[in-house]
Amino acid sequence: NAGVTQTPKFRILKIGQSMTLQCTQDMNHNYMYWYRQDPGMGLKLIYYSVGAGITDKGEVPNGYNVSRSTTEDFPLRLELAAPSQTSVYFCASRPDRNTDTQYFGPGTRLTVL
Amino acid sequence: QKEVEQNSGPLSVPEGAIASLNCTYSDRVSQSFFWYRQYSGKSPELIMSIYSNGDKEDGRFTAQLNKASQYVSLLIRDSQPSDSATYLCAVNIYGGSQGNLIFGKGTKLSVKP
Numbered sequence: 442n443a444g445v446t447q448t449p450k451f452r453i454l455k456i457g458q459s460m461t462l463q464c465t466q467d468m469n470h471n472y473m474y475w476y477r478q479d480p481g482m483g484l485k486l487i488y489y490s491v492g493a494g495i496t497d498k499g500e501v502p503n504g505y506n507v508s509r510s511t512t513e514d515f516p517l518r519l520e521l522a523a524p525s526q527t528s529v530y531f532c533a534s535r536p537d538r539n540t541d542t543q544y545f546g547p548g549t550r551l552t553v554l
Numbered sequence: 555q556k557e558v559e560q561n562s563g564p565l566s567v568p569e570g571a572i573a574s575l576n577c578t579y580s581d582r583v584s585q586s587f588f589w590y591r592q593y594s595g596k597s598p599e600l601i602m603s604i605y606s607n608g609d610k611e612d613g614r615f616t617a618q619l620n621k622a623s624q625y626v627s628l629l630i631r632d633s634q635p636s637d638s639a640t641y642l643c644a645v646n647i648y649g650g651s652q653g654n655l656i657f658g659k660g661t662k663l664s665v666k667p
Binding site: 476489 | 598
């Protein structure tokens, strides 16, 4: 049971480039989340999903897109990278509506220059 | 704007002392409250959850909730150097099944041997 995995661990992008941050969980969890954490700050919710085929915006969705075609995968897409998107990105999952615990992946550190 | 406020610290306590971490939140309808521990460069890890007014104890950790004052705290007894980390307070602001959390900026705790 690997839990929540994220790739890549680190990435440097140039302004205007695009990339996809991968998130996979093998716990058959319905709920999945994407957060970003800027230095010295708490986590901000970008997007979330309550099941395959269902996604919704969080607090800071601008500049990002998501999809959820399977229960396991929840990729986050950056289309036109900007320096303001330099951050650490965490994916998390949660079993169901009756369980509050969110399980976090190890994070992806992204720098946009 | 729904907010969760924490003192950023750093909070420094000697080994064996009690560390007291505080958090206030703005939304009176919040029902679920969480404390996450985050070591430097790592992902957040849930250590306590609390839903009712009063105290909840788990080993050396005690969470305290006062909904009337919109205040939640975490006490760590017999603090150890391994407790040195950033502690994030999180609140399920929106209630409901999505489980969307609002995080505070975190309090950095340093336990000195």
